[in-house]
Amino acid sequence: MNKPAIGITCGDINGIGLELIVKVFSDPRMNEICTPVLFASNKTVNFYRKLAGDNHFSFNAIKDFSRLSNKQLNLFSSWEEEVAVTPGKLNEIGGKYAVLSLQSAVKALQEGSIEGLVTAPIHKSNVQGPDFSYTGHTPFLKHTFQAKEVVMMMCAENMRVAVATEHIPVKEIHSHLSTELILKKIEIIHQSLSFDFGISKPRIAVLGLNPHAGDDDLVGDEESTVISPAIREAKNRNQLVFGPFSADAFFARGQYAHFDAVLAMYHDQGLIPFKSLAQGEGINYTAGLHIVRTSPDHGVAFDIAGKGIAQPHSFLEAVYKCVDILRNRSEYEAQRANPMKKMMPEVTSKLVDEKIED
Structure with a gap:
C-alpha cells in the first residue's frame, strides 16, 4: 500500500x-x-x-x-x-x-x-x-x-469498547434498545474486527443494561427479553459473542482483556471505564x-x-x-x-x- x-x-x-x-x-x-x-x-x-x-x-x-x-x-x-x-x-x-x-x-x-x-x-x-x-x-x-447503521468504537492498545446507543439522554436509553439494534451493532463490530483490524475469529463481549445484568430479572428484564436474544442469534450466525455481563464486575476484574471488543449499552457505561483504562491514548473509530x-x-x-x-x-x-x-x-x-x-x-x-x- x-x-x-x-x-x-x-x-x-x-x-x-x-x-x-x-x-x-x-x-x-x-x-x-x-x-x-x-x-x-x-x-x-x-x-x-x-x-x-x-x-x-x-x-x-x-x-x-x-x-x-x-x-x-x-x-x-x-x-x-x-x-x-x-x-x-x-x-x-x-x-x-x-x-x-x-x-x-x-x-x-x-x-x-x-x-x-x-x-x-x-x-x-x-x-x-x-x-x-x-x-x-x-x-x-x-x-x-x-x-444503514454505524458503531462508535473506542480503541486503545489494551481494549476496544463500542456503544449500542450514543449521544441520547439517559432516560431514553431503554426506548432505543431492541434486539434488532443490538444484533446489527454486533454484526458491524464483527465485520470491522475482521476487515479493519485483521482479527480472523473475533471474540465480542456484550454488557447488560441493568445493575448486575438484571440479576435474573430482579432489577430489570432487558437482559432476558432484549439483549440475550440478540446474543443467541449472533451465535447462530457462528459469531463468538458472549454475555450479557454485569458492567461493573466486567471491567473491575479485567475481563475485557479476554475479548477483542466490548459492546456497552450506552455512552457512559462504556466510555467511563474506557477513558479510565486507556491512559489518554484512546481514539474513536466509526465502524460501518x-x-x-x-x-x-x-x-x-x-x-x-x-x-x-x-x-x-x-x-x-x-x-x-x-x-x-x-x-x-x-x-x-x-x-x-x-x-x-x-x-x-x-x-x-x-x-x-x-x-x-x-
Whole structure:
C-alpha cells in the first residue's frame, strides 16, 4: 500500500484541535507515514503556529489536490475570509468554521482526493444550524455516506469498547434498545474486527443494561427479553459473542482483556471505564462506513485551549490508527483476491510499533 493521503479537520477553531495538529505535524517523520491534508485557512493555522512559539511546523498551501506535497503537511484552503480566533470561547464562529472544515474534507473524501479522515473535536451546541443538525460527527457521517447503521468504537492498545446507543439522554436509553439494534451493532463490530483490524475469529463481549445484568430479572428484564436474544442469534450466525455481563464486575476484574471488543449499552457505561483504562491514548473509530474515520477520544477542552499545554497523544494515535486501518483493509482485499496468500498475523501494522516519541 502506498503512503495514503489523510484528511485532517481543524475542529472548533477555539478549542485545542489546531494546537494538537501543530504539535503532531511539527515532527517531519509524520510525513513518512502519510500525506496529511489539513482543511482550514492560512491565517487561522498561522495563529496557532505563532502561539506554539519555536517549532518546526510548516505547511504547503494548496487550493487543488494536484499540488499535494509528500514532504510536509498540506493546507487546503476551506475559507478565505479573516476569522477572529478566541481560544477557550464557545461562540458561533468556532462552530461555523468547524463545519466548513468538515464539509470540505468530506467532499474531498467523496471525490477520492484523500483516502482517510481524522477529525478534531467539535462542540455539539455551536455547530447546530441549517447545514448541520447532527449531535456529532458519527451521525453526520452515517447520513452523508448513506450507511444503514454505524458503531462508535473506542480503541486503545489494551481494549476496544463500542456503544449500542450514543449521544441520547439517559432516560431514553431503554426506548432505543431492541434486539434488532443490538444484533446489527454486533454484526458491524464483527465485520470491522475482521476487515479493519485483521482479527480472523473475533471474540465480542456484550454488557447488560441493568445493575448486575438484571440479576435474573430482579432489577430489570432487558437482559432476558432484549439483549440475550440478540446474543443467541449472533451465535447462530457462528459469531463468538458472549454475555450479557454485569458492567461493573466486567471491567473491575479485567475481563475485557479476554475479548477483542466490548459492546456497552450506552455512552457512559462504556466510555467511563474506557477513558479510565486507556491512559489518554484512546481514539474513536466509526465502524460501518466504507470510508475510514478516526478522532481523538476527547473534546474541545476550552478550559486549556490556547495555553499550549494540550497533550497530543490521542490525536497522534488517531492518525496512526487511520493509516493502520487503511493498510489492514488493503491486506484484507488482497487476501480475498488471492486466497493462497497468507495474511499478515499482526492486528495492526508496524506503524504503531514505530510511534514517534514526544
